[in-house]
Amino acid sequence: MTTVSPIDRKRPLMSWLGYVALSLFWILPAAAQQADPLEQQLKELKQEYETTTQALQLRMATLEQQIESQKAAAEKTKEATVSAADLAAERAAKAVLRNSDQVGAKFQGDLPSEPTYDLLREADETITKLKQQVGTFEFHGYFRSGYGLNSAGGQQVAFEAPGANAKYRLGNETETYGELIFVNNWVNPEQSSSEAWMKTEIMIEANTTNSANSASFPNGVGNDQFRLREAFVQAGNVLGWQPHAEFWAGERYYRRQHIDIIDFYPLDLSGYGGGVEDVNVGIGKMAVAFLNAARPDIVTQNGNLAKSNIDVRLYDLKGPAGLWAAWFDYATSKGGTTSTGTVVPTTNGYAFGLRHQRLEWHGGYHTFSIQYGTGAASNFSNPGNGVTIANPSPFINRSAQFLVTEQLVLQPNDWFGIMPIFLYQRTKDGNPQDGWNQWASFGARPVVFFTKHISLAFEAGFDHTESGTNQYDGWLRKFTLAPQIGAGRKFFSRPVLRVFVTYANWSDGFRGFVGGTPYLNRTNGLTYGVQTENWW
Numbered sequence: 001m002t003t004v005s006p007i008d009r010k011r012p013l014m015s016w017l018g019y020v021a022l023s024l025f026w027i028l029p030a031a032a033q034q035a036d037p038l039e040q041q042l043k044e045l046k047q048e049y050e051t052t053t054q055a056l057q058l059r060m061a062t063l064e065q066q067i068e069s070q071k072a073a074a075e076k077t078k079e080a081t082v083s084a085a086d087l088a089a090e091r092a093a094k095a096v097l098r099n100s101d102q103v104g105a106k107f108q109g110d111l112p113s114e115p116t117y118d119l120l121r122e123a124d125e126t127i128t129k130l131k132q133q134v135g136t137f138e139f140h141g142y143f144r145s146g147y148g149l150n151s152a153g154g155q156q157v158a159f160e161a162p163g164a165n166a167k168y169r170l171g172n173e174t175e176t177y178g179e180l181i182f183v184n185n186w187v188n189p190e191q192s193s194s195e196a197w198m199k200t201e202i203m204i205e206a207n208t209t210n211s212a213n214s215a216s217f218p219n220g221v222g223n224d225q226f227r228l229r230e231a232f233v234q235a236g237n238v239l240g241w242q243p244h245a246e247f248w249a250g251e252r253y254y255r256r257q258h259i260d261i262i263d264f265y266p267l268d269l270s271g272y273g274g275g276v277e278d279v280n281v282g283i284g285k286m287a288v289a290f291l292n293a294a295r296p297d298i299v300t301q302n303g304n305l306a307k308s309n310i311d312v313r314l315y316d317l318k319g320p321a322g323l324w325a326a327w328f329d330y331a332t333s334k335g336g337t338t339s340t341g342t343v344v345p346t347t348n349g350y351a352f353g354l355r356h357q358r359l360e361w362h363g364g365y366h367t368f369s370i371q372y373g374t375g376a377a378s379n380f381s382n383p384g385n386g387v388t389i390a391n392p393s394p395f396i397n398r399s400a401q402f403l404v405t406e407q408l409v410l411q412p413n414d415w416f417g418i419m420p421i422f423l424y425q426r427t428k429d430g431n432p433q434d435g436w437n438q439w440a441s442f443g444a445r446p447v448v449f450f451t452k453h454i455s456l457a458f459e460a461g462f463d464h465t466e467s468g469t470n471q472y473d474g475w476l477r478k479f480t481l482a483p484q485i486g487a488g489r490k491f492f493s494r495p496v497l498r499v500f501v502t503y504a505n506w507s508d509g510f511r512g513f514v515g516g517t518p519y520l521n522r523t524n525g526l527t528y529g530v531q532t533e534n535w536w
Contacts, residue, residue, distance in 0.1 A: 136185040140536060143178035147210055148500075148529020152518040155210070156527045159504035161463040161476040162513040164439050165381075165425070166264035168461030171480035171500030173531065178206040179229070188237075196237045201252070203230035229253065229270075242279055249274035254289060255313065257355070257369065259407050260492075261419055261445045261459065266369055266405045267353065267380055269311055269329065271387035284317035284325075293387040300336025300344055307333040307347075307376060307389045315355075322358035322366075331377035333389060344392045349375020349399075363417070364409030364491065371403045378427070395430030402426045409491055417491035420444035428468060435468035443478075449489045457482045457498065474509030478502065495534035502527045 148156030148171075156174045160167035181203045188197035204226060211222040232250025237243045250272070257267040275289030291309040298305040308331065315325035328350070335346040351373025358366040373380045375397045379390060390396060404424045411417035423441045428434065443461030450456070459480045466473045482500040487493045505524035506514050512521070519525040 136189040138181075138183035138185070140181040140183065141179055142535040143176070143206075144173060144531060144533040145176040145178075145210075146173075146529055146531030148174065148527050148531075150515075150518050151526040154518055156529055157516045157518060157525070159476065159478050159502070159506075159514055159525060159527075161439075161465045161474075161506070162472045162510065163437055163465040163467055164441065164463045164476075166259075166262040166441075167463075168443055168445075168459055168478050168480070169261055169263050170445060170457060170459035171482055171498075171502035171527070171529070171531070172478065174210060176206070176208040176210055180204045180206070181230070187235075191236065193237065193243060196235065198233065198235040200233050201230055202228070203253075205229045236278075244278045244280060244285075246277045247275075248277070254291060254311070255287065257367075259405060259421055259423070261421060261443070262423075262441070262461070264405075264423070265381055266371065266403055267327070269309060269380065269387055271309075273309075275311075281314070283314075285315055287311075287313045287315070291387050293389060295389045298338065298344060298389075298392065300338055302334060302336045305333065305336075305344060305389060305392075307331060307387060309377070309387055319356075322356055322361075325355040325357070326353070327355075328352045329373070329377050329380065331375070331387075333376050335392070342392070345394055345396065347376040347396045349373065349377035349397065351377040351380045351401075353380075363411030363413075364419075366406075366408045368406045369404070372401070374398075374400045381425075393430065395432075398428075398430030398432075400426075400428055400430075411491055414489045415449045416446070417449075418444055418446040419491060437468045438464075438466045440464045447484075447491055452489055453485055453487070455484045455486055455489075457484055472509055472513055474507035476504060476506040476510060476514060478504040494536075495532060497530075497532050499530050500528065 150157050158167060158172050158174050160172075181201060183199055183201045185191075185197065185199045187199075188195050191197045205228075206224065206226050208224040209222045228251070230250075230252045232248050232252040234246055234248040236246040238247065239245055253268075253270045254273075254275075255267075255277075256265050256270065258265055269289075269291050271291045271293045273289055273291040275287065275291075277285075277287040279286045279288075289309075289311045291311055293307050295305040309329055310331075311327065311329045313325065313327040315323070317324040317326075329352070331347075331349050331351075333347045335344040337343055351371065353369060353371030355367065355369040371380065378399045378401045379388065380401065381403055390399075402425070405422070407419065407421045409417070409419045421441070421443060423439070425439045427437045441461065441463045443459065445457060445459040447455050447457045457480075459478075459482075461478045462475065463478075464475045480500055480502040482498040484496050484498040486496040503524070503526050504514070508523060511523055515522070515525045
């Protein structure tokens with residue numbers, strides 16, 4: 001049996017440890033070599049992540065810029081068709097921001113500054129309020145303007161018969177005239193039937209002589225005139241049992257009747273006062289008004305001479321062949337004695353009338369009226385305009401007016417329309433030595449429409465007047481041809497642009513009464529020019 005020494009026993013263990021050490025010697029460097037590529041891969045992934053992130057951020061920024069550009073383009077398109085409310089809002093914003101695009105530069109150091117956010121919030125609140133106000137605001141009006149010459153080379157003159165209180169208008173108006181109406185709806189702007197509504201209306205009238213764009217002539221001759229013709233408040237739906245009744249007070253044009261082609265008002269009691277309209281009385285509607293005027297140039301112990309009217313009207317009465325209306329007016333003016341001892345008599349009077357209407361008749365309408373008045377109520381139409389006060393006279397209570405009018409608008413199709421009218425008026429001043437003034441008139445304005453915007457208008461009118469004091473007695477004929485550019489194919493389509501030629505002739509009894517200085521000793525005349533007319 002062989003004996004193994006301790007040293008021999010240690011040799012295998014040492015050999016095994018040598019192999020392990022040798023293996024570790026080769027394995028550890030190999031593992032270290034494998035770790036280097038992993039770190040490299042991690043580094044490359046980080047770089048790729050950063051690059052991708054930057055690319056995405058750049059793409060996002062680009063998309064955001066494109067979106068902003070599209071929004072800006074859309075806003076510009078919206079601004080191109082901006083509403084009145086937006087325009088007003090924009091002005092409000094400018095007002096809040098001190099009405100300047102250079103606030104910082106211009107006012108720096110002069111005005112206390114506020115945070116931009118506060119300014120913007122102020123502007124936004126103002127814009128919101130202003131938009132609400134604009135939603136309740138209305139703007140209406142009428143104007144005509146142009147210029148013409150007469151055949152003698154001077155400024156256009158009008159051809160109007162003496163005593164005829166009106167004239168045929170087409171190509172025969174020598175002034176610029178406008179009425180600007182401002183309405184604000186304070187309560188219930190939509191006038192819904194569930195609640196009350198209230199509004200104000202103001203009208204400014206402008207009248208010029210077409211003499212100069214900025215008229216300022218010696219002694220005021222030919223200067224422009226501006227007047228406040230309406231300033232009243234109207235309220236409706238305040239009585240549950242009369243929801244359609246409308247109450248008003250102030251100064252206004254009161255329920256006027258109008259003949260357009262001669263600009264004549266068969267009934268006009270415009271003035272100061274108050275009343276109620278559209279009261280349902282079962283068979284129709286009723287209006288009652290208290291209308292007044294004064295003469296500050298005539299002062300008695302009672303103060304300025306005043307005149308009051310109580311006007312009552314029934315209308316929208318359904319009857320044979322259309323709607324009927326009736327009206328009654330009582331007028332009174334208390335007299336007195338002036339400081340110079342002149343006695344102004346107390347005057348009274350009454351007036352009444354009937355009217356028949358057919359609306360939407362043959363593309364137009366038909367209106368007939370007959371009226372009569374005495375004393376202080378006899379001037380219910382032109383030139384008195386109802387509430388005005390005539391010069392004091394002991395004969396006023398015996399003054400009178402009788403008036404018959406008829407007007408039609410016929411438009412059977414889109415290419416032709418016509419408006420014929422007839423009028424007969426008799427007036428007297430009450431003086432037993434004077435007779436009746438008489439005026440008879442008839443005429444028509446046909447319009448031929450070639451296209452939607454091109455038309456040709458022709459107007460012919462005849463007036464015969466006779467003076468109750470034998471000042472004149474004769475006739476006048478007037479003819480006008482006017483090519484037009486208009487807004488549509490309706491007789492009353494406006495605005496309209498026109499050129500015109502007008503010819504008139506008159507009887508020898510009117511010599512010196514028609515056409516002014518250029519035609520003082522003639523019995524015919526001609527004018528030509530351009531004109532525009534519009535209402536909205």
